[in-house]
Amino acid sequence: MSIVLSGIRPTGNLHLGNYFGALLNFVKLQERDSCFFFIADYHSLTTHTTPENLTNNVRRIMALYLAAGIHPEKSTLYIQSDVPEICELYLLFNMLAYVGELERTTTFKDKIRLQPGNINAGLLTYPVLMASDILIHRSHYVPVGKDQEQHLELARVYARRFNNTYRCEIFPEPEAFNFGANLVKVPGLDGTGKMGKSEGNGIYLTDTPDEIRKKVMKAVTDAGPTAPDQPPAEPIRNLFAIMELVSPPETLACFKEQYAQCTIRYGDLKKQLAEDINACVAPVRERFNDIIRNEALLKKTAATGREKARASASATLKEVRKAVGISEK
Numbered sequence: 001m002s003i004v005l006s007g008i009r010p011t012g013n014l015h016l017g018n019y020f021g022a023l024l025n026f027v028k029l030q031e032r033d034s035c036f037f038f039i040a041d042y043h044s045l046t047t048h049t050t051p052e053n054l055t056n057n058v059r060r061i062m063a064l065y066l067a068a069g070i071h072p073e074k075s076t077l078y079i080q081s082d083v084p085e086i087c088e089l090y091l092l093f094n095m096l097a098y099v100g101e102l103e104r105t106t107t108f109k110d111k112i113r114l115q116p117g118n119i120n121a122g123l124l125t126y127p128v129l130m131a132s133d134i135l136i137h138r139s140h141y142v143p144v145g146k147d148q149e150q151h152l153e154l155a156r157v158y159a160r161r162f163n164n165t166y167r168c169e170i171f172p173e174p175e176a177f178n179f180g181a182n183l184v185k186v187p188g189l190d191g192t193g194k195m196g197k198s199e200g201n202g203i204y205l206t207d208t209p210d211e212i213r214k215k216v217m218k219a220v221t222d223a224g225p226t227a228p229d230q231p232p233a234e235p236i237r238n239l240f241a242i243m244e245l246v247s248p249p250e251t252l253a254c255f256k257e258q259y260a261q262c263t264i265r266y267g268d269l270k271k272q273l274a275e276d277i278n279a280c281v282a283p284v285r286e287r288f289n290d291i292i293r294n295e296a297l298l299k300k301t302a303a304t305g306r307e308k309a310r311a312s313a314s315a316t317l318k319e320v321r322k323a324v325g326i327s328e329k
C-alpha cells in the first residue's frame, strides 16, 4: 500500500484552489492508500500572526478537513506542531540543504517580494520543513496543487542526499500527485494568476450563496468576442476553467459554443457559475457550520491523529538517528 501525505497551512479558510488542487484528492485517496493529512501550523508562522489567530485558524482548518470528508478513522489527521519528531528531522535535513539551492526556489523569491520587511530564515528553509513533513512518514505520493511542484523536487533531493550520505535506503523519493494527468492550478476571479489567500481573488468554502454571487458577478471579463472562433483571453479562460471544475460538462460546452458564436452574455455565464459553485460548496459549508461548534469532536480528532502520527514518525526517526550515528540512549 502506498503512503500518501499532504498538508494545508492554517490561514482560517480554504478557497476553491485548495479544494480542487488538494482537498478533493485527499478525500478520494483515503479510500485506497495509507493517508496522513495535517495542518501546517509551523509553516504559517513564517508570516507572523497573533497567538489567537493561530489557535482559531488551526481549529477552522481541522473543521474544514472533516467537513470536506476526511475521515479520522481512515486517515491520520493531525496538527504539525503535535509531532516533535518532524522538528528533529528538519534539523538533520538542514545540514544537507544548501543555502544556494534554497535561495533559488521560486516561492522564496516570491516571498521576498511580498514581505521585504520579514525575510526570516524560516522562509528560506520552508522547503526543508516541508520535506521533513513528507519524509517523516516515508511518503510516496503528495497530493498538491501546481504551486508546490518545486517543493516536491527538493523533498526528493533531500531524500536522495540523506540516503547517499548515510549509505542507507530509509527514504523513498516522493512524487506530487493529482488524479488528473497534471497538477492543478485553479485561477482567481481577478483575470490573471492563481486563486490565493493573500490575493483576495477567491471563493471560500464557507462563503454564503450571496457572497459567492457578489464575488462572481464582479469577476474580471473583457469586452466580449468580436469575431467567431477567437480564442478567449485570460480572464474568460479562467472563468471557463472554474466552470470546468464545478459545472456539468454540457453547461461548459454550451457557454464555450456561445463564445465561439459571439452570442455569449457574460452576465448569464456568471449567474450560472455562481449557482454551480454554490451547489458544490454548500454541503461543505453546512457541515463546517456544525463541526466548528463541536469542540469535543475537534479535540478528539486532534488527539487521535497525534497518537497515530507520532507512532509512525518515531519509527522513522529511530532509523534516521541510527543512520546518522546518534547513539541510542
Ligand code: TYM
Residues within 6 Å of the ligand: 005, 006, 007, 008, 009, 010, 016, 017, 018, 019, 020, 021, 022, 040, 043, 129, 130, 133, 134, 142, 143, 144, 145, 146, 147, 148, 184, 185, 186, 187, 194, 195, 196
Ligand atoms: P497551502 O496551505 O498554501 O495550500 C494548500 C494546498 O492547496 C493547493 N493550492 C492550489 N491548488 C490549485 N490551485 C490553486 N489556486 C491553489 N492554491 C493552493 C496547494 O498547492 C496545496 O496543495 N506548503 C504547503 C503546505 C505544506 C505541505 C507540506 C503540503 C506544508 N508541508 C507537506 C504537502 C506536503 C502550503 O503552503 O499549502
